[in-house]
Amino acid sequence: MADLLKDLDFYHLDDLIGQDEKMARDAVRQFVQREVIPDVERHFANETFPLELIPRMAELGIFGANLKGYGCAGMNNIAYGLIMQELEAADSGLRSFASVQSALAMYAIYSSGSEEQKQRYIPEMAKGKLIGCFGLTEPDHGSDPGGMETRARRDGDGWVLNGTKRWITNGSIADVAIVWAKVEEGITGFIVEKGTPGFTTSDIHGKFSMRASITSELVFEDVRLGKNNHLPEARGLRGPLSCLTQARYGIAWGALGAARSCYHCALDYVKSRKQFSRPLAGYQLVQRKLVDMLTEITKGQMVCLRLGQLKDSGKMRPEHVSFAKRNNVNAALEIARMARDMLGANGIVNEYPVIRHMMNLETVNTYEGTYDVQTLILGREITGESAFD
Numbered sequence: 288m289a290d291l292l293k294d295l296d297f298y299h300l301d302d303l304i305g306q307d308e309k310m311a312r313d314a315v316r317q318f319v320q321r322e323v324i325p326d327v328e329r330h331f332a333n334e335t336f337p338l339e340l341i342p343r344m345a346e347l348g349i350f351g352a353n354l355k356g357y358g359c360a361g362m363n364n365i366a367y368g369l370i371m372q373e374l375e376a377a378d379s380g381l382r383s384f385a386s387v388q389s390a391l392a393m394y395a396i397y398s399s400g401s402e403e404q405k406q407r408y409i410p411e412m413a414k415g416k417l418i419g420c421f422g423l424t425e426p427d428h429g430s431d432p433g434g435m436e437t438r439a440r441r442d443g444d445g446w447v448l449n450g451t452k453r454w455i456t457n458g459s460i461a462d463v464a465i466v467w468a469k470v471e472e473g474i475t476g477f478i479v480e481k482g483t484p485g486f487t488t489s490d491i492h493g494k495f496s497m498r499a500s501i502t503s504e505l506v507f508e509d510v511r512l513g514k515n516n517h518l519p520e521a522r523g524l525r526g527p528l529s530c531l532t533q534a535r536y537g538i539a540w541g542a543l544g545a546a547r548s549c550y551h552c553a554l555d556y557v558k559s560r561k562q563f564s565r566p567l568a569g570y571q572l573v574q575r576k577l578v579d580m581l582t583e584i585t586k587g588q589m590v591c592l593r594l595g596q597l598k599d600s601g602k603m604r605p606e607h608v609s610f611a612k613r614n615n616v617n618a619a620l621e622i623a624r625m626a627r628d629m630l631g632a633n634g635i636v637n638e639y640p641v642i643r644h645m646m647n648l649e650t651v652n653t654y655e656g657t658y659d660v661q662t663l664i665l666g667r668e669i670t671g672e673s674a675f676d
């Protein structure tokens with residue numbers, strides 16, 4: 288079988304990446320090759336997440352990699368993106384775990400928490416000793432989180448929380464849930480610890496996508512929270528949306544990892560598979576597909592690299608991230624579907640990673656703002672007209 292993690296760098300973009308970033312990427316690539324790939328199909332088949340990898344991921348500085356202080360690695364955003372790419376070359380579920388831990392849960396506390404909350408939670412989350420999840424979506428509110436029905440009311444010094452969150456990655460394995468709710472003044476965020484009375488979780492089964500990732504429902508029934516559970520700087524929808532911007536950034540990079548794996552797998556396959564008189568790789572229709580794949584991956588890499596530069600220089604806006612998430616995930620999904628087709632019947636079995644990536648990418652296309660929602664964000668940017676309502 289081909290080395291599915293090998294690089295794909297048609298435009299020599301490596302020349303534009305620093306040594307430290309390459310080292311971070313290569314360390315994660317090696318980890319993925321040795322410790323993730325051998326077992327990933329089993330986890331996908333059994334609907335389990337490889338919990339045993341969490342301490343190793345922490346050692347590699349993956350959790351909160353681009354955050355500064357509080358025990359985080361403080362890498363730049365290019366290094367962070369490259370890491371996400373390597374994780375997703377193995378499985379989108381693994382990258383989702385890292386994204387939720389870092390860009391959603393840790394970042395929510397980092398950007399909206401009190402100093403005491405930051406000191407208490409972020410270092411332990413960086414070590415992988417505390418797992419986080421991020422509860423925004425509800426059964427009846429996905430693309431329109433502003434319509435959320437989860438409510439918190441003041442109760443003396445603290446709060447009482449009621450509501451349901453659904454489709455929450457890491458939900459049942461999380462020690463710390465970031466939960467978004469409406470209060471009198473509007474939307475705000477809370478930190479709810481596992482075991483708090485009235486807080487229960489149940490996992491969603493029967494998924495055909497993201498099977499090596501835990502997805503849960505969170506239920507809050509008269510959950511009493513202290514003053515210290517409230518994120519004091521989380522005011523309005525801007526709170527959760529700023530976290531989504533961070534996560535979408537990692538997704539834009541990550542999806543290219545899955546696409547790269549599919550490309551290498553398809554290329555290897557068509558070089559050795561003979562039909563009619565010669566290898567499939569010798570037929571024009573097949574070459575066209577490979578060229579389309581290479582083109583889209585290379586374009587996506589250039590978008591990511593520039594996006595990372597914008598983020599590192601403080602010039603990145605949410606619309607830049609929407610552009611990259613929309614384009615790269617859509618391209619990755621198309622590449623995975625194309626690769627699946629090129630493998631013929633072998634494209635539907637787990638001897639090859641392609642069908643797993645393809646099914647995972649259906650989720651990646653949907654979560655953190657669907658393809659169409661990113662389109663509406665960009666449409667509003669271009670025209671000044673909001674087409675959401």
Ligand SMILES: Cc1cc2nc3c(=O)[nH]c(=O)nc-3n(C[C@H](O)[C@H](O)[C@H](O)COP(=O)(O)OP(=O)(O)OC[C@H]3O[C@@H](n4cnc5c(N)ncnc54)[C@H](O)[C@@H]3O)c2cc1C
Pocket residue numbers: 387421422423424427428429430431453454455456457496497502650653654655656657658659660674675676
């Ligand atoms: C495996 C998995 C993990 C997830 N993890 C998390 C998590 O950790 N935390 C979390 O909070 N959420 C999570 N989600 C939820 C995810 O973010 C939502 O599924 C996503 O936002 C879409 O919401 P929805 O499923 O309710 O679809 P809907 O909002 O009902 O959308 C359905 C369709 O309608 C389209 N649509 C919606 N509004 C418009 C409009 N105005 N104009 C045109 N078309 C529109 C959408 O593009 C989509 O095609 C996860 C989802 C999955 C599948």
